[in-house]
Amino acid sequence: MIYLKDFKQGKLIYEALDSDIRLGILDEILQSGELHLAHFAKRFNLSNGAITAHIKKLHAAGLVEITTSSGAHGTQKLCSLSTDKIMIDFASRLQTEGRTESSHIEIGHYTDFEAFPTCGLATKEKVIGRFDDPACFTYPERINAGLLWLAHGYVEYLVPNFCTEGDEQLIEMQFSLEIASEAPGYAAYYPSDIFFSINGLELGSYMSKGEYNDRSGTQSPDWWFGSLGQYGKKVTIVINSEGCFIGGIKTSDVTLADLDITPAKRLKFRIAVHDDSAHVGGFTLFGKGFGDYDEGIVCKFIYKQAAGGKIPENIREILENQPEKN
Secondary structure, eight states, X not given: OEXXXXXXXXXXXXXXXXXXXXXXXXXXXXXXXXXXXXXXXXXHTOOHHHHHHHHHHHHHTTSEEEEEEEETTEEEEEEEXXXXXXXXXXXXXXXXXXXXXXXXXXXXXXXXXXXXXSOEEEOSXXXXXXXXXXXXXXXXXXXXXXXXXXXXXXXXXXXOOOOOSSSEXXXXXXXXXXXXXXXXXXXXXOOEEEEEEETTEEEEEEEEOOOBOSXXXXXXXXXXXXXXXXXXXXXXXXXXXXXXXETTEEEEOOOHHHHTOOTTOOXXXXXXXXXXXXXXXXXXXXXXXXXXXXXXXXXXXEEEEOTTSOOOHHHHHHHHTSOOOO
């Protein structure tokens, strides 16, 4: 599900849907699940270039996912839906939020790990130590890592705790990161169940479809091996009073109340692939200097004034005049 907390965030989506051709493409994918780009050119009697432009617009809006497959006719691009729902939360604009605190955690700044080959780390300049040697995860250079990968195991980070004593209430925590599977060598389809947790409470999992290699990462250095993973997908984890959501889909009933976040409490965020999962495909975590986003793990704390705070008169009037739900 794509969740828009503010309707203004949906500009790319509105533009992508403002076309009968693009609506037709989405309908075709919905019926078939996954289709080659060549199918759309024939179906809508358009050139490959024109169809590619339409697909790029849908991809930029987060509506379709593009992967590659190799077969008798060479490498082909496949399209599938990236989401099953779009939700616009108009009411969220009525909330009286207090402050937002955010922080970037570099991927080499983990405080604990367990790594099994294939595994490794790299900075923008070089591979750290040797390929497939878990001992390299202890090397001092790892704090400069912009890329790490492992077949199964975990990395764990201390999250800055911005909570303070006062009249504000934490209403949401968010994490975003760029991640893909980790295949020996490279495999376009290599599913992996990647789990996230805070202080041992599991938030749910995200299934990565594969290790993406059809192009270079927009931020990756020129020396990075073209035969290995190049970029990942941006994954967002949200925890609030309703539960935990990964990519907009509810994955757990764990709420902020369950996390019991108080000032000065240590918050440990873990990314893991368990060796007994249905899909043990490892993970590749992209940070600064690699992949598409040039950032590590972004964490955000969102607060609002605690109950009892004064609601502005214009907001109060809007809330009081809302129709009752049946």
